[in-house]
Structure formats: C-alpha cells, structure tokens
Amino acid sequence: MHLAAFLNAGPQGTVGWRHPDAGDGFLDAEHYVQIARILEDACFDLAFVPDSLAVPRSLGDTFDPAVRWGTGTPRLDPLPVITIMAAATRHLGLAATVSTGYHEPYNLARTFATLDHLTGGRAGWNVVTSFQDAEAQNFGQDALPDRTARYDRAEEFLEVTARLWDSWSDDVLIRDKGSGTFGRPEEVSAIDHDGAHFRVRGPLGVPRPPQGYPVVIQAGASPSGRDFAARWADVIFCSHESLESAVDFARDIRARVAARGRDPEQVRILPAATTVVGSDARDARRRHGEFVDLVAPEAGLSRMAYHVNVDLTEYDLDGPLPELEEVGVDGHYREILEFARREELTIREIGKWYGARTEGNMVGSPTDIADTMERWLEAGAADGFMIQATHVPAAFGDFAGEVVPELRRRGLIRSDYSGTTLRDHLGLRRPEPGEWRQRAGSQRSKELS
Amino acid sequence: MHLAAFLNAGPQGTVGWRHPDAGDGFLDAEHYVQIARILEDACFDLAFVPDSLAVPRSLGDTFDPAVRWGTGTPRLDPLPVITIMAAATRHLGLAATVSTGYHEPYNLARTFATLDHLTGGRAGWNVVTSFQDAEAQNFGQDALPDRTARYDRAEEFLEVTARLWDSWSDDVLIRDKGSGTFGRPEEVSAIDHDGAHFRVRGPLGVPRPPQGYPVVIQAGASPSGRDFAARWADVIFCSHESLESAVDFARDIRARVAARGRDPEQVRILPAATTVVGSDARDARRRHGEFVDLVAPEAGLSRMAYHVNVDLTEYDLDGPLPELEEVGVDGHYREILEFARREELTIREIGKWYGARTEGNMVGSPTDIADTMERWLEAGAADGFMIQATHVPAAFGDFAGEVVPELRRRGLIRSDYSGTTLRDHLGLRRPEPGEWRQRAGSQRSKELS
Ligand SMILES: Cc1cc2nc3c(=O)[nH]c(=O)nc-3n(C[C@H](O)[C@H](O)[C@H](O)COP(=O)(O)O)c2cc1C
Ligand SMILES: Cc1cc2nc3c(=O)[nH]c(=O)nc-3n(C[C@H](O)[C@H](O)[C@H](O)COP(=O)(O)O)c2cc1C
Numbered sequence: 024m025h026l027a028a029f030l031n032a033g034p035q036g037t038v039g040w041r042h043p044d045a046g047d048g049f050l051d052a053e054h055y056v057q058i059a060r061i062l063e064d065a066c067f068d069l070a071f072v073p074d075s076l077a078v079p080r081s082l083g084d085t086f087d088p089a090v091r092w093g094t095g096t097p098r099l100d101p102l103p104v105i106t107i108m109a110a111a112t113r114h115l116g117l118a119a120t121v122s123t124g125y126h127e128p129y130n131l132a133r134t135f136a137t138l139d140h141l142t143g144g145r146a147g148w149n150v151v152t153s154f155q156d157a158e159a160q161n162f163g164q165d166a167l168p169d170r171t172a173r174y175d176r177a178e179e180f181l182e183v184t185a186r187l188w189d190s191w192s193d194d195v196l197i198r199d200k201g202s203g204t205f206g207r208p209e210e211v212s213a214i215d216h217d218g219a220h221f222r223v224r225g226p227l228g229v230p231r232p233p234q235g236y237p238v239v240i241q242a243g244a245s246p247s248g249r250d251f252a253a254r255w256a257d258v259i260f261c262s263h264e265s266l267e268s269a270v271d272f273a274r275d276i277r278a279r280v281a282a283r284g285r286d287p288e289q290v291r292i293l294p295a296a297t298t299v300v301g302s303d304a305r306d307a308r309r310r311h312g313e314f315v316d317l318v319a320p321e322a323g324l325s326r327m328a329y330h331v332n333v334d335l336t337e338y339d340l341d342g343p344l345p346e347l348e349e350v351g352v353d354g355h356y357r358e359i360l361e362f363a364r365r366e367e368l369t370i371r372e373i374g375k376w377y378g379a380r381t382e383g384n385m386v387g388s389p390t391d392i393a394d395t396m397e398r399w400l401e402a403g404a405a406d407g408f409m410i411q412a413t414h415v416p417a418a419f420g421d422f423a424g425e426v427v428p429e430l431r432r433r434g435l436i437r438s439d440y441s442g443t444t445l446r447d448h449l450g451l452r453r454p455e456p457g458e459w460r461q462r463a464g465s466q467r468s469k470e471l472s
Numbered sequence: 473m474h475l476a477a478f479l480n481a482g483p484q485g486t487v488g489w490r491h492p493d494a495g496d497g498f499l500d501a502e503h504y505v506q507i508a509r510i511l512e513d514a515c516f517d518l519a520f521v522p523d524s525l526a527v528p529r530s531l532g533d534t535f536d537p538a539v540r541w542g543t544g545t546p547r548l549d550p551l552p553v554i555t556i557m558a559a560a561t562r563h564l565g566l567a568a569t570v571s572t573g574y575h576e577p578y579n580l581a582r583t584f585a586t587l588d589h590l591t592g593g594r595a596g597w598n599v600v601t602s603f604q605d606a607e608a609q610n611f612g613q614d615a616l617p618d619r620t621a622r623y624d625r626a627e628e629f630l631e632v633t634a635r636l637w638d639s640w641s642d643d644v645l646i647r648d649k650g651s652g653t654f655g656r657p658e659e660v661s662a663i664d665h666d667g668a669h670f671r672v673r674g675p676l677g678v679p680r681p682p683q684g685y686p687v688v689i690q691a692g693a694s695p696s697g698r699d700f701a702a703r704w705a706d707v708i709f710c711s712h713e714s715l716e717s718a719v720d721f722a723r724d725i726r727a728r729v730a731a732r733g734r735d736p737e738q739v740r741i742l743p744a745a746t747t748v749v750g751s752d753a754r755d756a757r758r759r760h761g762e763f764v765d766l767v768a769p770e771a772g773l774s775r776m777a778y779h780v781n782v783d784l785t786e787y788d789l790d791g792p793l794p795e796l797e798e799v800g801v802d803g804h805y806r807e808i809l810e811f812a813r814r815e816e817l818t819i820r821e822i823g824k825w826y827g828a829r830t831e832g833n834m835v836g837s838p839t840d841i842a843d844t845m846e847r848w849l850e851a852g853a854a855d856g857f858m859i860q861a862t863h864v865p866a867a868f869g870d871f872a873g874e875v876v877p878e879l880r881r882r883g884l885i886r887s888d889y890s891g892t893t894l895r896d897h898l899g900l901r902r903p904e905p906g907e908w909r910q911r912a913g914s915q916r917s918k919e920l921s
Contacts, residue, residue, distance in 0.1 A: 032586075034654070038652070040647060040649075040654060041649050041652055041654075042649075043649065045649075047647055050589040050590075050679065051589070051590070051592075052558075052559065052590045052591070055590075056559075075677070076578065076579070076582075076677070077673075077677060078660070078675055078676075078677050085657075086657065086660065086662075086675065087657035090644065090654065090655040090656070090657040090660050091653065091654060091655060091656075091657050092652065092653075092654055093647070093654030093655060096655075096677055097677055097678050097679055098677040098678065099582075099586040099589065099590070099678055100579075100582050100583045100585075100586040100587075100678075102551070102552070102583070103551070103552075103555045103583065103586045103587050103590055104586070104590070106552045106555040106556060106559075107555060107558075107559050107590055109501075109556075110501065110505075110555075110556050110559035110560065111559065125576060125578075125579065126576075126579065127574060127575075127611055129525065129574075129610040129611060130525070130549075130574065130575065133525075133548075133549050134549045134551070134552065136548075136549075137481075137548040137549040137552045137553070138549075138552050140499040140500070140548065141499075141500070141501045141504075141548070141552055141553070141556055142501070143500075157673070160671075160672075160673040161578040161672050161673055161674065162576055162578060162672070163670060163671040163672070164671075195539065198489060198496055198542070200489075200490050200491075200492065200494075203487070203490055203541065203766070203768055203771070204540065204541075205483070205489060205490075205539065205540060205541055205542030206539040206540060206542060206545075207539070207540075208534075208535065208536035208539040208540050211527070211535065211539050213535075221612060222609075222612040223609075223610050223611070223612070224526075224606070224609040224610055225610065226527055226535065227527075228524070228525070228526060228527050228545055228546055228547040229546050229547070229548055229549075230499065230546055317652070319652055322652070
C-alpha cells in the first residue's frame with residue numbers, strides 16, 4: 024500500500040491555518056522541511072503539492088473571500104517548495120502540480136529533468152489542465168478553454184515532454200579527461216516536433232532523467248480526463264465520498280489503461296483520505312467536531328462556489344439546498360452536491376461540512392482508520408491513499424505517530440525504504456526510451472480508426 | 473566591494489570539466505551545495521547561474537561540438553539549482569537567469585516571489601532576452617526576434633512582474649485565529665494589465681516579496697540593453713577585455729541611470745573576472761598555461777562561433793584572422809575580435825585563447841589580483857566583480873582561500889554578513905510599493921516626448 028501526502032504550499036484546506044495546533048510558517052522554508060522529515064520518517068512514497076495559477080475567485084468573481092478566510096491563498100510556486108523538501112530528505116518522492124495550459128513543454132521538461140537529476144530520481148509531476156477562468160485571465164485569455172481543447176493541448180504537451188526526455192539516450196556522457204571527449208553527439212537527437220499546439224526542435228539541454236520519465240500523476244475525473252490518465256499517468260489521484268464510487272472509478276480506469284495496451288498493474292490509484300485520528304472513535308469525532316467549529320459557513324460556501332461554481336450564499340443559510348439548474352459540474356464534484364442532498368443538510372451545514380470535509384470518512388482510532396483503508400484496498404478501490412491533513416504539520420504528525428505503526432503492524436506499508444527512486448517506492452518500472460510512441464501512438468491510432 | 477560568483481549549472485566554460493581538479497558532479501545536488509558553502513564561508517554577496525534554452529549550435533547549425541566537448545551543455549534549469557544552494561546556506565544571495573522571451577510574467581513573478589519568501593529575501597533574477605535562434609526554435613519560432621522586439625517584450629514583462637509583486641501590500645496577512653480573519657482583501661489589488669504583449673488580470677497568488685522586488689540583474693551591452701538595464705537593474709554584469717572599456721561602460725551606464733531619475737549609487741556594476749591564482753605571477757601563468765593546454769582549438773572556436781556567430785574552423789588553423797564581413801556582432805563581443813587582431817593571434821591561438829579566456833586579466837598572485845581589483849574600483853569601472861572559475865569547485869576554493877584573505881586585509885570586503893537579504897549585502901534599499909511606475913513610467917514619458 025502506497026502513501027502520498029497532500030500538502031498545500033500555503034494554508035491548508037478551508038480553515039487549516041486556524042486550528043490551534045497549526046503552524047503559520049507556510050512562507051518559510053523551515054515549515055516545509057519539518058513536514059518533509061515527518062513524512063520521510065514515516066516512509067511515505069511521496070509528498071505532493073497542488074497548484075492553481077490565480078487567487079481563487081468566487082461569490083461574484085471577487086478574491087475577497089479567499090483572502091479574508093485564507094482559502095487557497097497565498098499559494099507559493101510548488102516547484103521551489105518541493106526542491107526545498109528534497110534538499111532536506113534522501114528518499115521521499117516529491118511531486119509538484121504544473122498546468123499544461125500555461126507553460127511551455129521545453130521549459131517544463133527541463134525543470135522536471137533537472138529535479139529528477141538533483142534528487143537522484145525522486146521527482147513527480149501532477150499534470151493538470153487548470154479549471155478556473157481566473158487562471159486563464161492571468162495568461163491573456165478571457166476564459167478557460169473548454170475541456171476538449173485543454174486535454175488536446177495536454178496530450179501534445181506530454182508527447183513533446185516525453186520526446187524531450189528521450190532526446191538524450193542513457194549513454195551520452197563519457198567525460199574522458201585524457202582525450203578531452205565529453206559526450207557522444209550521435210546519442211543525442213533533435214525531436215523536430217511540429218504539432219497543432221507546439222513546434223519544438225530539441226534536443227533538451229539536460230540528459231535523460233534518472234527515472235527515464237519523472238513519475239506522471241493525473242487526477243482527471245471526466246471521460247477525457249480518464250482517457251488522458253490512462254495513456255500517460257503512473258499515479259492517479261481521485262476523491263470519492265463513498266467506497267462504491269471509488270471501486271467504480273478504479274475499475275473504469277484499469278479498463279481504460281488495459282484498452283490502451285498498458286499494464287494496469289503499472290498504474291497506482293490513490294484516493295484522497297483526510298484522516299482525523301483519536302484514541303477511539305468518540306475522541307476522533309470530538310476532534311473532528313472541534314475542527315468543524317472553526318469553519319465559518321461562508322468560508323466553506325465560498326470554497327464550494329469556487330470548486331463547484333455554485334454560489335449558495337444567496338440563499339437562506341438555514342434553509343435546504345435549493346433545486347439548481349445544471350451547473351456544468353461533473354466527475355467527483357457532482358457527488359458533493361448529491362451527498363448534501365441525501366443527508367438533507369441546511370446551507371449552513373453544507374458550508375461547515377464542505378469546509379471541514381474528510382474524504383473517505385477516515386475519522387476514528389488508528390484501528391478504525393487502518394480497517395477502512397484495508398477495506399478499500401481489498402475492494403480494489405485503491406493501491407494506497409493520498410493523505411490530507413486538516414492542519415499541518417501536526418495532523419501529519421498524528422498520522423505518522425499513530426496510524427503508521429498500525430499499518431506497519433499489519434504489514435501493509437514499509438518500515439524502511441528499499442529502493443532509491445520514486446518509481447522504486449511505487450513499484451513502477453523505468454520507461455524505455457521511446458515509450459512515448461506507445462502512449463501517444465495509441466491515441467493517434469485511436470483517432471485514425 | 474561586492475563579490476558575485478558565476479556558476480554554470482553544468483560543466484564550466486569551454487573545458488572546465490577537463491581540468492584534473494574539476495569535480496564531475498554537475499548533475500548532483502551535492503556539487504552545488506559544496507560550492508554554495510565555499511561562497512558563503514567567503515561571504516560572497518551572491519552566486520549567479522547563467523542560462524540558455526537550447527543545446528548550443530555552431531559550426532553548421534549542429535549541436536555536435538557542444539556535446540563532444542562539453543561546452544554549454546548539459547545545462548540544468550538554474551531555478552532548482554539555486555534553490556538547492558539556498559537550502560544549504562543562510563546568507564548567500566542566489567540569482568538565476570530567466571529569459572523574458574520564453575516565459576510568462578505571472579509564472580515568473582510567482583516563482584521569484586516564492587524563492588524570495590523561502591530564502592528570507594535572498595533571491596535575484598538575471599533578466600535576459602536570449603540570443604540564439606536555437607532557443608527560439610524550441611518555442612515555435614523560426615529565429616530569434618530582433619533586438620528591438622526582444623527588449624520591447626522585456627520592458628512590458630518587467631512592468632507586469634513588478635506590478636504583480638506590488639499587488640499585495642506589505643500588510644495583508646493578519647492570521648487572527650480567534651476571529652478567523654486571515655487577511656485584508658482591501659490590501660490586495662488586481663492589476664488589469666492590458667499591453668502589446670501581455671494581458672494579466674492579477675493579483676499574484678503570493679504576498680509581496682521580503683525584498684519588495686527580488687534583486688534585478690541585467691547584462692545588456694547594446695544601447696537598448698543598456699537603457700533597459702538603466703531602468704530596471706539593481707545589478708549590472710558586464711565583460712571587458714580592458715580597464716578602459718570597463719570605465720567607459722560604467723560611465724555610460726551611470727549617466728543613463730541618472731537620466732531616468734534613478735540614483736546611480738543604487739546600481740552595482742560587476743564586471744566578470746576569471747581569476748587564476750598562483751603563489752606568484754610566474755606560478756599563476758604556469759597554472760593558466762596548463763589550463764590553456766586542455767583546450768582543443770576546435771572547442772574554443774566552436775564556442776566562439778556560438779557566441780560571436782563567426783565560424784573560423786573553415787580557415788587554416790595556423791593562418792591569421794581573415795578579414796570578416798560585418799557579422800552583426802556588437803557590444804563586448806566585438807572587443808574579442810579586436811583583441812585577437814591586435815595581438816596577431818593565429819586561428820589556432822584564437823581558439824585556445826577564447827576557450828581559456830580570463831576576463832579582466834586576473835592571472836597572478838593574491839596581491840596582483842587584489843591590486844588589479846583595487847585599480848578597477850578606483851577607476852570607477854566596478855563596484856565589485858563577478859568571479860568566474862576555470863574549474864569548480866576547486867578554483868572557487870583557491871579564490872576563497874587565497875584572494876579573499878588579501879581583500880579582507882585591505883578592508884575591501886566583509887568578513888561577516890551584517891544584513892540578511894541580498895539587498896542588504898549589496899547596500900540597496902528595498903523598493904517602495906508602486907516603484908514600477910517610476911521605472912516603467914520614465915520609459916513611457918520618453919516615448920511620448
Ligand atoms: C486529489 C485531486 C487533486 C487535484 N489537484 C489539482 C491541482 O492541484 N490543480 C488543478 O488545477 N487541479 C487539480 N485537480 C483537478 C483535476 O486535475 C481535474 O481537473 C479534476 O479532477 C476534474 O477532472 P477533469 O479535468 O477530467 O474534468 C485535482 C483533483 C483531485 C481529485
Ligand atoms: C556576464 C554576462 C552574463 C550573461 N549571461 C547570460 C545568460 O546567462 N543567458 C543569456 O541568454 N544571455 C546572457 N548574457 C547576454 C546578455 O544578456 C546580453 O544579451 C548580451 O550582453 C548582449 O547585449 P544586448 O542584449 O544588449 O545585445 C550575459 C552577458 C554577460 C556580459
């Protein structure tokens with residue numbers, strides 16, 4: 024079973040900063056170093072930093088709620104953050120989110136190749152296509168391109184980056200001081216890519232990464248997102264309110280992976296799990312209750328408006344969820360609204376619940392949480408979990424100190440790293456040079472057929 | 473007197489990797505950590521990493537010479553490299569080169585703001601507009617835009633980044649856990665920039681950097697480059713073959729800075745100085761001779777072809793420099809050809825000389841080198857130097873171990889850091905919010921007049 028940690032490069036979640044035990048050093052290197060050490064001591068496979076290229080806007084297209092309540096802002100660039108964490112660790116894998124919408128493939132391929140070299144093969148890239156108009160508006164666009172256009176660009180982006188990673192064979196460098204021969208030019212090739220979105224001559228200025236390709240992570244929920252993940256992802260993140268939907272999702276993803284000729288065993292599915300650990304179930308519920316108390320309903324609702332594009336602050340806070348027009352929400356976000364309706368929550372309760380959301384319902388004693396995790400594993404819903412902390416560093420400390428020993432006792436997780444790269448930790452093989460052909464190629468032949 | 477270190481994120485110079493004492497860890501974090509520690513122990517103001525967004529092409533538009541001789545390739549992304557160096561130090565300033573030609577201002581403003589926060593105010597940005605067609609060809613262009621177009625984009629790029637750094641006042645964050653108030657939205661503003669090259673709504677997702685703006689470094693040699701530097705740069709790098717041309721350059725720059733209403737005392741001019749230290753002048757010349765011996769003339773010539781766009785390998789290696797058609801070379805690169813002609817070098821000698829070039833003629837005993845540096849300071853040619861090492865880490869160790877004590881003895885440099893930020897080290901004040909207006913505005917009024 025694999026463990027990833029979800030870590031904002033800023034305050035956590037909707038009100039994580041407000042917890043009495045929350046650190047407030049999220050602009051300082053020391054904060055991230057401290058968390059990295061907790062995770063490495065617990066032998067996590069990786070830490071992962073999400074991203075967004077704008078201050079979140081909601082409730083009438085303003086950034087006021089985000090700044091007032093500290094939800095999703097500030098948000099440091101994840102890449103320097105994971106680099107700082109890498110410098111403080113030796114084994115922990117480190118993944119950053121970068122959007123294919125607002126970067127250039129040459130630069131990004133080089134950044135991740137660099138990180139993979141400097142970390143000895145511990146780099147991962149969470150590929151997103153962005154989802155807010157506010158992000159598009161920081162890059163010369165009026166609104167986000169539609170999903171088809173976004174994934175179309177992402178597809179070509181991945182093809183170009185993979186070809187750039189392959190533009191040096193694994194055997195270029197000689198460094199023979201005697202003869203003065205540094206490298207073998209015949210083992211380096213231009214890529215001469217000329218596509219709908221990008222024209223890139225290559226080669227990359229950096230040798231092939233230690234992992235071949237850095238670990239590619241994806242969290243697409245829509246059919247296009249799932250297809251994209253099935254082609255390119257080594258790790259798939261997801262978020263579910265129930266075991267049933269997690270099982271359906273995993274089954275669907277593995278079928279899509281197999282349909283593209285890839286080995287479904289070479290893809291790791293990690294659902295999000297927000298854990299709240301107590302000495303027993305009652306103690307955990309009490310702790311969770313204290314956390315819910317910190318959430319201003321408006322903060323949760325503004326966060327929800329931002330995620331789901333539904334502004335519920337216009338309604339009576341103590342009234343029920345109204346009938347809503349079709350709001351263009353799909354994937355795991357639709358589940359959120361369905362849950363609220365099923366549980367008959369008032370709008371105030373929805374705000375508090377959303378602001379203190381605990382994915383996977385992992386509130387309990389270490390035994391309870393380990394039981395739930397085992398159930399998810401056995402049902403085929405997960406190869407491990409992406410652990411979300413209500414507040415940091417403390418809640419990661421709780422997880423590491425209380426749940427990790429229980430998971431070790433059951434033989435579910437390692438008590439020492441056996442490999443050195445992130446692919447080693449995840450049990451994923453190193454891609455062969457030219458593997459992009461198989462991944463991108465299957466897409467092409469699909470389009471041609 | 474200020475000290476910067478010039479450090480490639482790859483092999484040094486033309487043949488630095490081939491020196492018997494050169495380390496070969498340039499793909500490993502440990503290599504950069506070791507150098508960072510040498511520089512911090514010597515109380516350098518900053519380390520600076522140059523960049524280029526392509527494998528250098530020369531001699532018939534091929535990358536073969538670069539790979540064969542290890543000149544300018546591989547080249548890691550400078551940003552993770554300086555982040556690794558930052559994690560290993562507490563005072564050293566850290567600057568990375570990033571091109572305005574092939575990045576987005578929102579992303580770059582955020583990256584440098586992030587670095588400035590994580591390092592407690594030690595970040596610097598060397599702004600370049602790129603100079604190779606090979607770079608343009610990795611970003612969908614056939615050739616580099618002309619200089620006017622490049623600096624036009626750079627000008628708007630700097631305006632946008634400065635406005636984004638100012639989009640949070642210095643007093644946004646409250647973080648009052650009791651009331652749940654995180655920040656003051658009224659102290660955050662969109663920028664709504666709508667220009668010829670960029671449309672950026674803002675605000676930035678990160679608070680105003682500790683230094684206000686990270687330190688801006690520039691190395692323009694042409695009139696447009698110098699004007700750009702005069703408007704925006706805190707630090708100016710240059711490279712000269714003679715003291716006279718260095719004095720002329722410094723005088724010209726200070727006049728341009730003053731003409732734009734900025735204080736010429738608030739700009740630091742740091743010429744490049746490649747030092748070769750010996751026990752006495754003869755020993756230093758012997759060491760330099762050993763270094764020259766390592767240079768294959770073709771390696772030096774391919775490097776020169778790349779820099780100056782003149783391919784001399786077509787001529788008899790033992791013949792003289794031919795008459796050349798006007799080759800569009802200007803700034804400090806023209807000096808190189810003039811020097812070769814004046815000294816009546818053969819083409820083979822030019823190749824070896826260029827490959828082992830020692831800017832500022834700083835080959836000598838510690839006393840000789842300190843004398844030369846003092847002469848440059850007194851002549852008004854320099855506020856300090858950008859030290860280039862023939863090979864690393866060893867030559868930085870030589871400089872730190874032998875020249876630094878002599879400079880300290882003369883009271884020219886610090887023996888301990890007194891401030892914490894890079895601006896502190898350089899004696900530069902923190903920019904006021906809104907200072908971009910003065911810088912960009914003066915350009916506008918110039919255009920209007
Ligand atoms: C666990 C998880 C983490 C995510 N992290 C990010 C992120 O950091 N940045 C981002 O823009 N989108 C993020 N997303 C959104 C996904 O990339 C994706 O856009 C979303 O799941 C909707 O799927 P679709 O793109 O197929 O419509 C995340 C989604 C999940 C489930
Ligand atoms: C010391 C020094 C360092 C430089 N570093 C870089 C660099 O890392 N990347 C780059 O593209 N250009 C670099 N340049 C080139 C300058 O940015 C500039 O393009 C060049 O000096 C020519 O001036 P111009 O742009 O005004 O024509 C450097 C120049 C000097 C003198």
